[in-house]
Amino acid sequence: MAPSEDMLNDDDYPAYTMGRAAEIVGASQDFLRRLDEAKLFVPFRSAGGHRRYSRYQLRLAVRAREMVDQGTALEAACRIIVLEDQLEEALQRNREHQSRQQADTT
Incomplete structure (x- = not known):
């Protein structure tokens, strides 16, 4: 696969x-800046210092926008999203550990 194709498939x-990014998320540029300030994610920076966003970061921003639209405070929404992601990561590690244990016992 060509390097540019790798980049297109990289979340x-x-x-x-x-x-x-603001257009895709359906929010203002200020909203994206506030997500950075709330530590939901840190956008990448171009050589000129401009913010750049990944698809993964945009998915997080959409989740935050939806929660804020439903009345959740921005900081609370960001904290919830971080905790949800940490939980999902822990559950995935647990599933992998269980699979390894089952493979070792067979």
Whole structure:
């Protein structure tokens, strides 16, 4: 696969400018800045210092926007999202550990 194809398939590749990211998320550029301030994620920076966002970060931003739209405070929404992601990661590690244990006993 060509390097450019790898980047297109990489959820962590910072492909989106702030303006395009705001458009995709359906929020203002200020909202994206506030997510950075709330430590939901840290956008990548171009050589010129411009914020760049990955698809993964945009998914987090959409989750935050939806929660804020439903009345959740921004900081609380960001904390909930971080905790949900940590829980999902822990559950995935647990499933992998259980699979390894089952494979070792067979």
